[in-house]
Amino acid sequence: MTPLIQARNLRKAFGAQTVFASVSFEIEAGQHLALLGPSGCGKSTLLRLLAGLDAPDEGQLWIDGQLVSEPGRSLVPPHERRLAMVFQDLALWPTLSAVENVILGMANLKLPRRDRRAQALAALETCQIAALADRKPAGLSVGQQQRVALARALAVKPRLLFLDEPFSGLDLTLKEELLAELKTQAATHATLVLVTHDPGEALALCPHALVLEGGHIVESGWTAKLLKRPVSKTLRAFADSLSRADS
Amino acid sequence: MKTTAHDSKKVWRMLSCDILEKPGPWRVIGLAAGLLLALAPALVLVFAAEGSVSNSLGTLMAGGFGTALLRSLAVALAAALASVAVGLPAGIVAGLYDFPARRLLLALLALPLLVPSFILAIGLSLLRTTLAFSADGFLSGFSGTAIAFAFFGVPLVLFITLASVRGISRSQVDAARLAGGERHLFGCVARRVFPAAALTGLLAGVLTLSDPGPGQILGHAGAAAEILVSFSAQYDFALAARQGMVLAGVVVILTLPVAFWLAPQLATGLLARDVPPAPLARMKRVSILGPALFSTLLLLILAMPLAGFIPPLFRSVPAERAAQEVARTLGNTLRYGLVASLLATVLGLTLAVCAGRSPKLRVALLAGLVLLFALPPSLGALGWIHLAGVSPASLDPVLRSPFTVGLALALRFFPVAALFAMRGLGTASPSWADAAAIHGVPLMTFARKVVAPWLAPVLLPAAILVFLLATADVSSVLLLHPPGKGSLPLAIFTVMANAPESLVGALCLTYVGGAAVLLALAWFTMHSLKRTS
Numbered sequence: 174m175t176p177l178i179q180a181r182n183l184r185k186a187f188g189a190q191t192v193f194a195s196v197s198f199e200i201e202a203g204q205h206l207a208l209l210g211p212s213g214c215g216k217s218t219l220l221r222l223l224a225g226l227d228a229p230d231e232g233q234l235w236i237d238g239q240l241v242s243e244p245g246r247s248l249v250p251p252h253e254r255r256l257a258m259v260f261q262d263l264a265l266w267p268t269l270s271a272v273e274n275v276i277l278g279m280a281n282l283k284l285p286r287r288d289r290r291a292q293a294l295a296a297l298e299t300c301q302i303a304a305l306a307d308r309k310p311a312g313l314s315v316g317q318q319q320r321v322a323l324a325r326a327l328a329v330k331p332r333l334l335f336l337d338e339p340f341s342g343l344d345l346t347l348k349e350e351l352l353a354e355l356k357t358q359a360a361t362h363a364t365l366v367l368v369t370h371d372p373g374e375a376l377a378l379c380p381h382a383l384v385l386e387g388g389h390i391v392e393s394g395w396t397a398k399l400l401k402r403p404v405s406k407t408l409r410a411f412a413d414s415l416s417r418a419d420s
Numbered sequence: 421m422k423t424t425a426h427d428s429k430k431v432w433r434m435l436s437c438d439i440l441e442k443p444g445p446w447r448v449i450g451l452a453a454g455l456l457l458a459l460a461p462a463l464v465l466v467f468a469a470e471g472s473v474s475n476s477l478g479t480l481m482a483g484g485f486g487t488a489l490l491r492s493l494a495v496a497l498a499a500a501l502a503s504v505a506v507g508l509p510a511g512i513v514a515g516l517y518d519f520p521a522r523r524l525l526l527a528l529l530a531l532p533l534l535v536p537s538f539i540l541a542i543g544l545s546l547l548r549t550t551l552a553f554s555a556d557g558f559l560s561g562f563s564g565t566a567i568a569f570a571f572f573g574v575p576l577v578l579f580i581t582l583a584s585v586r587g588i589s590r591s592q593v594d595a596a597r598l599a600g601g602e603r604h605l606f607g608c609v610a611r612r613v614f615p616a617a618a619l620t621g622l623l624a625g626v627l628t629l630s631d632p633g634p635g636q637i638l639g640h641a642g643a644a645a646e647i648l649v650s651f652s653a654q655y656d657f658a659l660a661a662r663q664g665m666v667l668a669g670v671v672v673i674l675t676l677p678v679a680f681w682l683a684p685q686l687a688t689g690l691l692a693r694d695v696p697p698a699p700l701a702r703m704k705r706v707s708i709l710g711p712a713l714f715s716t717l718l719l720l721i722l723a724m725p726l727a728g729f730i731p732p733l734f735r736s737v738p739a740e741r742a743a744q745e746v747a748r749t750l751g752n753t754l755r756y757g758l759v760a761s762l763l764a765t766v767l768g769l770t771l772a773v774c775a776g777r778s779p780k781l782r783v784a785l786l787a788g789l790v791l792l793f794a795l796p797p798s799l800g801a802l803g804w805i806h807l808a809g810v811s812p813a814s815l816d817p818v819l820r821s822p823f824t825v826g827l828a829l830a831l832r833f834f835p836v837a838a839l840f841a842m843r844g845l846g847t848a849s850p851s852w853a854d855a856a857a858i859h860g861v862p863l864m865t866f867a868r869k870v871v872a873p874w875l876a877p878v879l880l881p882a883a884i885l886v887f888l889l890a891t892a893d894v895s896s897v898l899l900l901h902p903p904g905k906g907s908l909p910l911a912i913f914t915v916m917a918n919a920p921e922s923l924v925g926a927l928c929l930t931y932v933g934g935a936a937v938l939l940a941l942a943w944f945t946m947h948s949l950k951r952t953s
Contacts, residue, residue, distance in 0.1 A: 224858060226438055226857065252859060263851075277861055279859070280860050281861075329859065
């Protein structure tokens with residue numbers, strides 16, 4: 174079976190600074206994968222390449238067997254890749270209410286206006302934020318904004334859901350609450366890629382993980398297995414902290 | 421192949437929203453085209469007079485124009501020094517501390533920026549007559565002209581300093597305060613914002629070089645006044661053009677280093693919004709001294725010239741004549757202002773979008789804006805006149821009409837709108853466009869539903885400010901207006917020498933009142949739009 178995403182020898186640099194090089198991996202359909210690594214290792218840049226927001230300097234990228242990016246060129250624009258993304262800063266459009274954010278997010282779907290609104294409200298309902306559908310982002314708490322951003326992403330029923338550090342800056346209680354909800358939502362939804370520097374989040378949400386350090390993939394596989402014999406600094410530090418907590 | 425409306429719609433749909441956040445050659449091309457367009461009238465004049473300036477430079481400088489230029493430079497230096505000396509500390513106080521009526525006092529202090537400098541000079545001149553000061557006393561000649569120009573320079577330096585202080589992060593302010601108290605903080609902040617304030621003062625000085633009004637009214641006519649006399653009184657276009665180019669040369673030589681140094685300062689001080697500014701501190705001493713300081717400033721730079729308009733009105737109130745004059749010129753004034761504000765806002769926004777978030781392009785644009793803003797308006801106006809003279813009559817609607825005046829004013833004042841637009845765009849998150857691209861939101865829909873409402877609280881006040889600045893202009897309108905289509909400031913400028921003082925006073929007060937109403941409208945619009953968005 175063809176993997177949903179195939180990345181071969183991806184390289185990206187900003188000026189003289191190479192972010193990563195020779196990055197190759199595959200993601201199967203329905204897989205939930207955590208992209209782990211320290212801050213600044215290029216996780217978000219890699220996610221932007223997958224989303225089509227940037228093009229690689231070298232290497233190729235296939236989605237569902239179709240070549241979507243090649244060196245210097247994005248062959249398939251982001252909105253034709255059938256994906257959705259929750260950004261680190263959520264990227265809610267501040268001039269629109271919660272429901273308008275979700276409706277505008279469905280711009281690519283050929284739906285009558287009434288159906289579009291119904292589908293948007295249903296997505297907000299799923300994310301337990303329908304009661305505040307008419308509020309603008311500025312009138313919502315961070316947790317509520319998080320739910321709207323998730324509803325906007327889920328409303329388009331994407332085959333690929335990208336989460337770019339969606340829990341950074343949240344307190345532990347809210348993070349746990351949202352993680353549990355996201356786990357429920359994600360179970361019924363498409364392939365998921367979570368970018369995080371927190372292995373705890375990865376462990377809670379994604380059975381598979383891929384660790385990016387120093388511009389290369391250091392290890393990849395089942396998250397739980399990787400944590401038993403960690404190779405990367407990121408997972409070693411996390412495994413150490415877990416054993417300290419146990420003792 | 422035929423391009424239909426349907427095709428162009430398809431092209432717009434194909435453009436992804438993330439184009440707004442991506443680099444591309446269109447940015448540099450757009451910036452260069454916009455700046456060239458703004459510079460085009462002046463360039464036309466320069467190319468038309470190629471060689472004649474260098475040949476006659478010696479004659480020009482040896483004559484009255486050389487002396488006038490030296491007078492202008494001396495006044496510019498004095499006005500710049502006074503502006504920094506007063507504007508810098510006042511800006512720091514307003515940027516660090518809260519005190520009673522702070523916002524109102526600051527709003528009133530913005531008024532001199534929007535009123536023609538010659539109106540404030542008329543106020544000083546009338547005040548001098550009322551107080552029976554001698555014609556060669558403190559309120560006239562060199563000192564009077566420098567004071568009149570400082571009425572504009574002080575608020576300019578004050579507001580740039582204020583904006584720079586607000587660009588300092590809360591943690592930096594707290595650290596300086598903890599290290600050595602308020603005096604230490606004041607010193608640290610002063611050192612940090614001094615370059616921006618000094619360069620703004622220098623810019624204010626350079627701007628005085630192109631302004632003929634105060635010098636002519638207060639008996640210290642400078643180079644800009646000489647150009648007006650050459651064109652309007654001696655009807656010698658060639659002489660005016662040569663003088664305009666010499667003045668522009670001096671302005672460019674003085675402004676280039678200012679633009680070079682000020683642009684990065686503006687880019688980091690005014691446009692960066694990634695750090696929360698320190699909250700305004702409330703202190704007992706400042707709550708008394710602050711209002712006292714700003715009321716004194718207001719008294720000196722606004723109330724003093726305005727006081728000059730009142731005494732003549734005690735003798736007689738020429739309400740009917742003033743109303744006639746206003747009715748005759750109001751339509752043209754509004755038309756010039758509206759065309760200028762619309763075109764300037766569109767051009768300013770376009771250039772701001774072209775510059776985007778690229779630090780290099782933003783600095784380049786800011787440097788270009790500073791340079792363009794400092795150029796003598798008469799240079800562009802004379803360029804338009806030359807262009808109209810060599811073009812076929814079919815182009816008259818563009819080159820010899822009220823629209824021409826509006827267009828010339830737009831090209832003069834669009835840097836203000838561009839600055840506002842850059843600031844507005846800088847506050848938008850880059851991920852908004854990325855999210856729109858991922859969701860397939862058409863660019864026009866994204867612009868209409870997200871970008872336009874987000875920028876409205878910034879662009880509407882910018883448009884009103886450009887409107888005010890354009891309606892206050894005299895140099896361009898005097899040279900370009902079609903017969904019988906003068907503006908209100910031009911009417912005041914024309915009648916001030918011969919009309920009764922009471923009429924001049926009444927017209928000036930009417931103008932200042934109108935400007936105050938529009939300023940209040942801009943302030944109200946900005947705040948109500950911010951609240952609703």
